[in-house]
Amino acid sequence: MKIISDIQEMQLFVRQAKEKGMSIGLVPTMGSLHEGHLTLMRQAKKSCDVVVTSIFVNPTQFGPTEDFAKYPRDLSGDSEQAAKAGVDVIFHPQPEEMYPAGYSSFIEINGITQKLCGLSRPGHFRGVATVVTKLFNIVQPDKAFFGQKDAQQVLVLKRMVTDLNMNVTLEVVPIVREKDGLAMSSRNAFLSPEERKAALVLSQSLQLAQKLVNQGQVDAQNIKEQVILKIKQEKLAQIDYVEVYSYPQLENLDVIGDKALLALAVRIGNTRLIDNTILEG
Amino acid sequence: MKIISDIQEMQLFVRQAKEKGMSIGLVPTMGSLHEGHLTLMRQAKKSCDVVVTSIFVNPTQFGPTEDFAKYPRDLSGDSEQAAKAGVDVIFHPQPEEMYPAGYSSFIEINGITQKLCGLSRPGHFRGVATVVTKLFNIVQPDKAFFGQKDAQQVLVLKRMVTDLNMNVTLEVVPIVREKDGLAMSSRNAFLSPEERKAALVLSQSLQLAQKLVNQGQVDAQNIKEQVILKIKQEKLAQIDYVEVYSYPQLENLDVIGDKALLALAVRIGNTRLIDNTILEG
8 A cells, every 4th residue: 555645646646547547436534544434445445446545634624713733643543444444545645735825726615505514614615625626636536435424515525526517426435333323433532431421412312313203203393302302411412503404405394204314513522523314204 | 520518428528539548628718709719729739639619608707797698609600710720629518507506616716816807807707717617627628728818817727727736737828919909809899990999008008018118117006007097098998907916926016027917907988808918127
């Protein structure tokens, strides 16, 4: 497995692979890899000749008060895991090369970014769309792999790829969970043992919602209120948002019919966690 | 010469050309072709196996009070001229296919767009950057050809290509002028015979400035004032802006040293014309 940090070297590698007729799969990550990422990589390996994973903690998708500086970084641990998952190249660019002095170009996606994490984290999806566009242009993947854990991110990137006629197929992989239900996240590493237990309230509240829907409760507002009640029972939890939207349109809805996204962001102590599920009525 | 209006058909053509190892040159235009465009096409033909010219009056780069609706359109005349200039494919997409319902993705370039035409035409360069990105993704050119007439556009697009790591080389072709000095523009067709004469004040004021610089006048403010005085002598002319900036940085400057961009936008009757020159001290 190669580790490439230079953009031009990455471009040269891609050009040579393409000349040999090889297909390229890209798994964009911010590193601190967990089973969720590794699932994306193994999935990429199944359908692409070459798998590139980018490891880049992207400054433009963090707000000024967010955890950019303390976001976990572990390149050597990541390299070992990525190699085992079948990755051929880790692309690990430096922030100064991705955003040199004078940098001034950004991708803005309207509409769908004005809710959920887009509302709690202004500029977040602008940063995500921009770095993903840069990675797509550098790595030129045939397919790019993202986790459904970031449900809104997936919808924003699909919108971008369609709108801007980008030559890449997005592959979305289901949420990977710990045995007890907690969605895998690099930020789980921040949780104290007590907080780790409290964090179960996210997945448990999603399970409750699905159970209620299975029992025939289809009033979206009522489901949302029950989820909020459930989370409020956990004293270490503080709700950022709990929302139910039509899926994949992300529009307001009264009744859970065909498919609805139940998405939540909850602070456990100082750590903001997200989780979601697709409810089917 | 082929005329393709369907995006997928254009993508198929490109894929087949690339499989044959052919290089692609793109000349993006809004049609109503003149000698400036044709020069770009002939230039493209010299260094690319396949020349694609897009003819698309792009709604997103026009402001609500601008001349989108009345912008001249003449596909059959354009086709004849493009074929003679060596164009292989005219790509002529429909606005509804480029911007379908729900379209929401835009490219924003900061800084350099906050002056000159970017200031007079808010959102103009957002529209330009967005449509050019779409065209680049659809046509995947090795080289794309633009005229120095739109000096700021060239700088904005260079910034975008560099920032977003786009896989295309921008080729810039000097301004093509009528014999009497008027810069070629599709909008010249709007001028009455009297206005056509008055429009000479643009190129004449640029010539005056270069003459003053050649004579040793290097005070940027003074040059600017003399250009303004010259234009004001023409009663049909109304100045939108006259600016002198360092080139290519587009920063304020006091003394014309190495290279400076003298750029102007002037209304002749109802028609807004632009012109520019690089002054060298």
